[in-house]
Amino acid sequence: MSCSEAYAPQLRARGYRMTPQRHAILHTLCHSGKHLTPIEVYARARKQLTSLTEPTVYRTLEFLAENGLIHSAQIGNGRFVYEVTRHAHHHLVCRHCGKELEVDHQIVEKMYQKLESFSGYKITDRHINFFGICSNCQ
Amino acid sequence: MSCSEAYAPQLRARGYRMTPQRHAILHTLCHSGKHLTPIEVYARARKQLTSLTEPTVYRTLEFLAENGLIHSAQIGNGRFVYEVTRHAHHHLVCRHCGKELEVDHQIVEKMYQKLESFSGYKITDRHINFFGICSNCQ
DNA sequence: TTCCTTATTGCAAGAAGTTACAACAATATA
DNA sequence: TATATTGTTGTAACTTCTTGCAATAAGGAA
Structure with missing residues (x-):
């Protein structure tokens, strides 16, 4: 079970x-x-x-x-x-009210690819929370 | 002084x-x-x-x-x-040997802009360390 | 100056996270 | 089976970080 x-x-x-x-x-x-x-x-x-x-x-x-x-x-x-573990994803978290928004993975994945080709590093940690202020709290 | x-x-x-x-x-x-x-x-x-x-x-x-x-x-x-505070910048840190590489700010800034227009959030924390394995350690 | 308000700190206690090491448990090998 | 090897855990002590609260210090108003 x-x-x-x-x-x-x-x-x-x-x-x-x-x-x-x-x-x-x-x-x-x-x-x-x-x-x-x-x-x-x-x-x-x-x-x-x-x-x-x-x-x-x-x-x-x-x-x-x-x-x-x-x-x-x-x-x-x-x-x-x-x-x-479900699917790879990122969150955008509001510093003010705490509201979380799931981020379209494409946006971040594209940057990871650029980072890798630019640096030669292989990115291991792809689960990052970004912080900001949401539209309601601005 | x-x-x-x-x-x-x-x-x-x-x-x-x-x-x-x-x-x-x-x-x-x-x-x-x-x-x-x-x-x-x-x-x-x-x-x-x-x-x-x-x-x-x-x-x-x-x-x-x-x-x-x-x-x-x-x-x-x-x-x-x-x-x-100097200039805004990011680091790429090797999980294995600890080597740090300063990341071209353009790469990350572009993603932040996409994140903002996609979500309506205003990103506040623009100083993130990314983790990976450097070319030597791979 | 004197009084009031607010920013700021230190103290004490506690919560969260880490480390070293000995003991134990599972597996592999003879 | 007995033995060695390696994975895994608990204990105890410690480091790092946080919180509540009282005391202090600085600045403004009267």
């Missing part, structure tokens, strides 16, 4: 393991429907696995993001939030 | 004050030549003003950035670094 079981083969294929801790964290993210802070993940996943600890949550979130099972995104105050 | 005195009128004009703490922090950033973390600013500025405290450093950096006297930029781990 749990959506997190689908991820086990992905981990196994790379020589990693699906542990109860990873299961609980993936389960939490799957069923939240939105991005969560590490602290929120910790609080929720602990209801399912009470032995879970903070360092494990931070390590696991970073691990899952590195392996592409979840996405990380930087939020306004310089911290990370996490969500399950 | 201190470069930070040039900023006093900018603050006064907005009803703010140039205090010894702000002076010390601006002085530190002016003479470092590179971006610094809040902790680094704290350590350096304290040599000049021993009574300076941590909360004041964090608050002052945020305050100065909001008022355009310094720039803030997000660094890899989701934390902020600060530097004195």
Whole structure:
């Protein structure tokens, strides 16, 4: 029943393991429907696995993001939030009222391509929040 | 002699004050030549003003950035670094070796303009670090 | 000057995030 | 099976960052 079981083969294929801790964290993210802070993940996943600890949550979130099972995104105050991987996307966040707008991926992707050809770098982090003031708040 | 005195009128004009703490922090950033973390600013500025405290450093950096006297930029781990305002620019940072490359501002500016016309938002934060793998490390 | 208002700071406590290391658990190999 | 190897976690201590609040300092008005 749990959506997190689908991820086990992905981990196994790379020589990693699906542990109860990873299961609980993936389960939490799957069923939240939105991005969560590490602290929120910790609080929720602990209801399912009470032995879970903070360092494990931070390590696991970073691990899952590195392996592409979840996405990380930087939020306004310089911290990370996490969500399950759907499609690549960006958000435009209003500094004033907090309203989020999903950005047409084309606009950003074109710039990434230019950046890559200009620099020789291969861009790895394609999930960025942009900040501004929305039309209502201006 | 201190470069930070040039900023006093900018603050006064907005009803703010140039205090010894702000002076010390601006002085530190002016003479470092590179971006610094809040902790680094704290350590350096304290040599000049021993009574300076941590909360004041964090608050002052945020305050100065909001008022355009310094720039803030997000660094890899989701934390902020600060530097004195020069020209608007972006960095491309290698996830592997840490090498930084200054990005041609045109590339990014064009995308910002598209974002603005598409969304109606006015982009406020134009100082973003992009992450990737540099040509050497690929 | 004296009084009032507001900007600004320090203190103390707490929240969030990180690190080092020992212990454990799963898998592979002999 | 026994042994070695490697992945993974918990504990404890620590660093980094934030918040609430009282105290202070600066500037304006009377």
